[in-house]
Amino acid sequence: MTLQTTDTTIAAEPGFLVRMARMLWADKFALCAAIFLIIILVVAIVGPSWLGDLATKQNLRGRNAAPFEWERGWVWWMGADALGRPLFVRIIVATQNTLMVAAGAVAISAVVGTTLGLIAGFSSARINQIIMRLADVIMSFPSLLIAVIVLYVLGSSILNLMLVLSITRIPVYLRTTRAEVLEIRERMFVQAARVMGASSRRILFRHILPVVLPTLTTLATLDFAYVMLAESALSFLGIGIQPPEITWGLMISQGRQYLTNAWWLSFWPGLAIILTTMSLNLLSNWMRIALDPVQRWRLEMKGRKNG
Known part of the structure; x- marks a missing residue:
């Protein structure tokens, strides 16, 4: 009878996605942030094909046009740049390159850094020392300085910028993953898998990686913002994406000489x-x-109250 009741309770529990949706609904700030990011993602996908031609069309009669002049049309509500191109349209088109660089850099650094961290945390002391010294070498140089030197030598392009920014972020994932693996590998379920004859690769990717993944997901979300700011800084310095390609950072750089009379x-x-x-x-x-089993009950309680 007890077993039947337990099975019924388990079957009545909502799925993972439903629970995540309830917890997201419980945090209104996070909900607004998620909606905004979804809009940005949609704009990045459809924006260039929809408004790409309008973003490059020059109109010198409307150069540095002020914002909120609605009689000119809805695409001009943010004003125009020094060549008379609508800022609203250019921001939409620039979203794709900005997110592409940030997403590519985060994906490359996360995959490489996580793999090296798994190996360093689970392998012999010698391999661990070699990998960690490699991370120390990368971290000994300021990330923006490495980016400036490499981009100056190789030239500015989306691919080069993506690779440079990813290299500078590899140690972050490497160190985080290694620290997690060193603690997780001593747990009972890992020891049990080893006794059962599971290979090191299976233990790493089947048993340890799923436990580390929530931490890495949170880290990647934060790192996405950092990489986007780094790309903007490089574009502002003039060594990031070059025209005719556009990013948000490049738009800021192009407008800095007009700050006194065209701040927009x-x-x-x-x-x-x-x-x-x-x-x-x-x-x-x-x-x-939400991904921490120890703390997620706070959001779950809010979600039940709001539901």
């Missing part, structure tokens, strides 16, 4: 960076709690 040229792309970064930080904070 740098203000709007800067606001896009601030809102996206803030949304990523809010969502990362929510994910840190």
